[in-house]
Amino acid sequence: MAKYLVQVIVLGAQVVTRAFTRAVRQEFAASQAAAQARGTGRAAQESAAASSLAGMSLQEAKQILNVTSMDPVDIHKNYEHLFKVNDKSVGGSFYLQSKIVRAKERLDEEVRIDEAEKSSKDVN
């Protein structure tokens, strides 16, 4: 009787261990894939930090200011226009204007990160 009980327990433990190691391996692979897609370099980390500090993702910032490239000229031009048309004095929404300001700040920070990375690469 005891022998069978032991067998069941051992089998159970094997099943659990196998499932656990499979899950761990999958998780590791997934995080590697994600890291590769986004890049684990310092710039990518700084960008993620900037997004969480600003409470706004890079993608949202680009959508708000309607820019596809990171061209500072484009960013500035769109910002100026959007900021002006949403001014309270012309009946615009201050809330929208705020988002426009924050989007500009987020993009400025991203440009700064990009430039810093570029210049550090040049040095190397």
Add this chain to the structure above:
Amino acid sequence: KAGIWRCVLQAFRSVEPAMKQTLRSFPKSAFSSYYRGGFEVKMTKREAALILGISPTANRAKIRETHRRIMVLNHPDKGGSPYLAAKINEAKDFMEGQGKK
């Protein structure tokens, strides 16, 4: 003791016009603090009202009037951002949906 306060008050009164002048000359942005962060993940009544710049209890006419005004200012055909235009429409739909009984 009262004498001291009277002196203080008089001094303040003489300085007040100069103070008001300086305050007026500051750029408005020095004092208005912009809302932080991006848009909410999911639209809320609070955010919808803020986007349109109206009270959360505004009536239909008001919602429609401000929506039109804000939309005209932000129209994509006139250099506005499609994303912002979508948000403005979303805000209006949300407010109108809330009002429905």
